[in-house]
Amino acid sequence: MKKAEIHTSKGVMKVEFYHTDAPETVANFIKLAEEGFYNGLTFHRVIPDFVIQGGCPLSKEPGNPRVGTGGPGYQIPCELDGENQYHDRGVLSMAHAGRDTGGSQFFICHSRNNTAHLDRNHTCFGKVYEGLEIIDQVRAGDRIEKIEIVES
Secondary structure (H helix, E strand, O other), rough: OEHHHHHHHOEEEEEEEEOOOOOHHHHHHHHHHHHOOOOEEEEEEEEEOOOOOOOHHHHOOOOOOOOOOOOOOOOOOOOOOOOOOOOOOOOOOEOOOOOEEEOOOOEOOOOOOHHHHOOOOOOOEEEEOOOOOHHHHHOOOOOOEEEEEEEE
């Protein structure tokens, strides 16, 4: 099974994927990470006690008013029927602009306090198992230095 290490200036978040519950979403994220797609992008949306969001390719252009609207040039279907479709602290989930419109943007949940409405609306595809404290340290504009995919 593959895992991910999300390297930021604040530290590294280690992620276990939900291979069984969201296989297409996991495969897409791994593909993009292995291609270096995420390297240098920012966490462009940070809402305390809610989420940190990154993965927009337009975030490489500081000040671009369209940051938050970009993707990889294709869309993937939502996978919402698995057992692990709950937005708890540390969960990685696919951002989208409506059902089946995700691609590269993802978010990581701060806590369960304000995320229950996302359950079975956004695909949960992994969870941070080490480096949870990094989520609280990330600020809007902080860079994703790289995402490494590792064998477990």
